[in-house]
Amino acid sequence: MPHWSGQRAIVTNHTESGMTQNAALPRNQLIIAKLGTGALTGGGDQLDEGLIASIAKQVAEIVAAQSQVIVVTSAAVALGRSIIGLKGKGRGVATLQALAAIGQHHLMQSWEGAFAQHGLTVAQALITRSDFTAGRSAVNIRRTLRELLGFGVIPVINENDVVASEELSETLGDNDTLSAALTNLMAADMLILLTDRDGLYDSDPRTNPDAALIHHVDRVTDDILAMAAEMPSELGRGGMASKIRAAAEATSWGTSVVIANGKTPDVLLRIARGEDIGTRFEAWGRRRPSARRRSLGPLFVRGQVVVDEGAATALRRGTSSLLAVGVREVRGEFTTGDIVEILGPDETGVARGAVSYPAGLMRRLAGLHNAEVRQFFEAEDNASATYHGEEMVHRDHLTLL
Known part of the structure; x- marks a missing residue:
């Protein structure tokens, strides 16, 4: 049972079962x-x-237990390709956008029909990464989703591939990133990433029959990311590496994450009950109120701020905001509310955060x-400045690296 600690990956590999299937489902949780x-x-x-029907049934049971569920769905492009009989994955952005437009309608029909069997209504929401970087759009997303959940x-959410060309690159943008952003924005209690694998392995199980499943990760490190980079996706745009990055972001905001095989019987119910399935990433960051949350993942960064050693040390304690006196250099162009990476004097990443002022x-x-x-x-010459x-970056809008 491998275990790494210190500066290396902090993971534990074991096979003990967690809570039993008879455990009660959680109440008042957002998954x-x-x-x-x-x-x-x-x-x-x-x-x-059949899988969509099974997931809908499990979600219905969780909702009946007085918790809430948001579904993030992929496969619009793959479905569109199948519908028109187009072979091969590698296509230009315009083709991928067209396939998404074809597939999304049929994808939603499948989800709508599956949930209707349990008396549940679905609502489609198509979102892009830019919606999370524009403050007003992010607030509107949160308000709308809360209203829907209240009803x-x-x-059922997907990226708006038809208009968001940057997301259609086959190496950038994916629903793992989107789900982590939603997790943070909504202050969700748990993020479950269902894939065609049982979780994170210590090597690629497709090429190594002795690959071992890692059941618990206390903290995502470079070792974990390197391990995941060796396991790309053959179908979607994410692969294991994007799931690990999503887990790193969500756990830094105090939300636990599980990567598991969607084919596992009653997978959502069993994870919700606490059963040891797949790979669980333990939450370690400080939970903030949802109104103060923003997605601070690396794909959202608009610039860099270099700080002195005193500011870097204070930020690493996790209880301080970034003050102007500690700022030494501002790189790039950004506006109020944008995400920047904060670097120490040695150029080492310290934190990411939403800025209070433009560059x-x-x-x-x-x-x-x-x-x-x-x-x-207060000076008259600066009367137009708000x-x-x-605080240049308030501590409630920071996540440590």
Whole structure:
């Protein structure tokens, strides 16, 4: 049973079963369940309607236990390809967008029919990464999803591939990233990533028959990411590496994550009850109120802020905001609310966070003490600048790296 600690991957591999199937389902929990293309198609070119029916039945049981579920679904492009009989994966962006438009309608019909069998209504929401970087759009997403959940409706979410060309690159953008962003935005209690594999292995099980399943990961490290990079997806756009990055982001905000095989019988119910299935990533970050959450994953970064050693040390404690006096350099162009990466004086990543001020104004504030920041905004020459407080990045809008 391998175990790594210290600066290496912190993982434990064991086979003890967790809670039994007789355990009660949780109440008042929000679960986000993401199903990948591999899970939904079973490696073929057709939707696995039986799996969709099973997932709908399990979600209905969780909802009946007075919890809530958001479904994030992939497979629109794969389904579109199957419907028109197009062979091969490698296509240009325009073709992929057209396939998504064809497949999305049929994909939603499958989900709608499956949930209708249990008296549940679904609502489609198509979202892009840019919706999470625009503050007002993010607030609207959260409000709408809360209303839907309050009505007892099941939100079924996919990326808006038809308009978001950057997401259609076969190496950038995926529903793992989207599900992590939603998890953070909604302050979900658990993120479940269902795929066509049993979880994270210590090597690729397709080429190594002795590959061992890793049951628990306490913290995502470079070792874990390197392990996952060796296991790309054959069907979807994510692969194991994108799932690990999603887990890293969600756990940093205090949400636990499980990667499991969607074909496992009653997989959602068993995970919800606490059974030891797949690979579980333990939550380690400080939970924040959902109203203060933003997705701080690397794909959302718009610039960099270099800080001095004192600021880097204070930020690493996890209880401090970034003040102007600690800022040494501002790189790139960004506006209020955008995500930046905060680097220490040695260029090592310290944190990511949503900025209180645009890049140009932050450059003028860099190095100023709090009193000087207030004086800056009180000056007549700066009357057009809006004061958002002394913090360049508030601690509630930070996640440590």
